[in-house]
Amino acid sequence: MAGIYVHVPFCSQACHYCDFHFSTSLKNVQDVIDCIKKELILQKDYLKGNTVNTIYFGGGTPSLIEPEFIFDIINVIKHNFNLEKEIECTIEVNPEDVSLNKLYNWHKCGVNIISIGIQSFIEEDLRFMNRSHTKKQSIDALDLITQSNIKNVNADLIYGYPQLNLKNWKKNLKKLIEFKIQHISCYCLTVEKKTALFNFILNKKCKPLDPEQGVQHFLLAREILIESGYHHYEISNFAFDNQQSLHNKNYWNKTHYLGVGPSAHSYNGLSRQWNVKNNAIYCNKIKRNESFYEIENLTHKNIINEYILTSLRTFKGLDLNFLSGSISDIEYVQFLNEVRQLEKSGFFIRKDNVLHLNEKGILFADSISSQLFLI
Ligand SMILES: C[S@@+](CC[C@H](N)C(=O)[O-])C[C@H]1O[C@@H](n2cnc3c(N)ncnc32)[C@H](O)[C@@H]1O
Ligand code: SF4
Structure with a gap:
């Protein structure tokens, strides 16, 4: 078995803590998608004919682009790779992008898992993170998703930031549990260099993170989620019975995967490679048939x-x-x-x-x- 990861490098605004690769300018969406389709064809032998059982649209914010682009990419994958009959196809979404129309179109494309970035239900915390959605947009999105034809849902929460006390962390967990979704990921905030958060801490505009506080949040999440029927199957991941993400499992089980799009990583058991982390350079290199990735052979x-x-x-x-x-x-x-x-x-x-x-x-x-x- 093998997986395909598609990196969609666009976001509506930059979250203060995030160092994933994305651009907030949407003028080159068509160009980048065309190059991703071309890369899929150029790399069609990378998985050496292994059957693909997961496709994962991550980002950046894949929900920001028109579902037609998702449809086009899936079509190119179908024509160039061996696909398992039943595949797991996931899309990462931000709450403000979720609408009946998009849900209908993602489902029509074959998407069967939605992974939504909630992070917090507390308005002040969303502003601290510079998230582009409100608490109400998160709740409305979860309501729409859980009533849609896409029956498998994951939501991400973040903990470990200075102003999050145990009472509010518990509130966030309890609110999310109300939606009875199959899978919950809880990430401890990490301070990455070159992010706004890193500079806020450096300039004393924000308190540094306290690792002990992160531990308390982690233990509380574990207690509350296990009590609510979730299995703790990986440090950051909790799922109802048999609802563990195949994409995650493939990744941890060292299943080979091809990552396409700017900054995407690939692994084939012998080496890892990573694509250039710049949309314009990526497109130019793909168009000119120049090398667009670096490679490391694994010892x-x-x-x-x-x-x-x-x-x-x-x-x-x-x-x-x-x-x-x-x-x-x-x-x-x-x-x-x-x-x-x-x-x-x-x-x-x-x-x-x-x-x-x-x-x-x-x-x-x-x-x-x-x-x-x-x-
Ligand atoms: C990179 S985002 C992509 C999906 C989508 N744009 C979103 O924001 O949910 C995937 C997940 O990584 C989390 N993440 C990114 N940077 C992080 C950091 N420094 N610490 C903890 N979680 C982080 C995000 O909050 C999100 O839940
Ligand atoms: S966390 Fe998600 S929405 Fe925020 S900047 Fe990173 S990729 Fe974009």
Whole structure:
């Protein structure tokens, strides 16, 4: 199986915390979409005939562009790749773009999952983030989506910012739970360089983030969502039974994927590549048949370290039998020494020779993984 990711690099305004690639000028939409279609044809052999079972429109804001563009891109994919009969097709949407007409057209294109960026139901917090929607637009959008023909819905919330107290975080979670959607992602705000938020903190216009506060928010989300019937299947992701995102699972299971559009990443088991992060340069290079991506060949160590990171982040866990068969005896002995140290600190549960992070371990998943990395 394999996946296709389509990066739609346009947004109506820049959220203060976001460093994903997008442009707020919409004048080149047609040109970029034409180049994405051309890239799909140029890269039609990248997945080596593997059957595609997920298509994911991410961004940027794919809901901002006309659904006809989504339809055209899906058609090019259908004509150039082997598609599984039943595919998962997701579109990321912003609340202010959701309308009956767009929902009808996305469904007609074959979209069967909507992933909506809610972030918060608190008006002041939306302004702090510079989101382009109000609380009312979020509620109206969730009402429309949950009554539409697209039956699978994810919503994103953000936590960990200074003015979010536990009472308001609980309110946000409880409000979202009312919609009984299948999947919820909760992201801890990260401060990325070159964002407005980074400068606000630097210039003392905003308090720095407190990691301890992030931990409290994370534990509260886990408690409330599990209590409401969601399974916590990856650090940031919660889903009802059997509603885990195949796109996410493919990504963590190292399934090969082709990413198209400016800044999109691709992975084929041997290398990773990433497209140029500028709409005009991307289009010029595609039109002139010039190289539009950089490539990194993966070493054996890279591959093993990625396995350590992703297996511990997901609740599938790290399979010690698999690992011992994949690395040298010396590396495995060193690895087990580190594991024993971490076990003493009480971060793991070991079951059937598979290591799982426990509630305490989940909070330190990234630093635990880097302690276990092969060097
Ligand atoms: C890049 S956005 C694309 C989809 C859509 N435009 C939106 O805003 O929901 C995907 C998700 O990443 C989250 N995100 C982006 N930057 C983040 C950051 N610095 N910290 C935490 N979440 C972030 C967004 O809030 C959103 O939920
Ligand atoms: S969070 Fe979404 S809407 Fe905001 S700038 Fe990033 S991609 Fe655009």
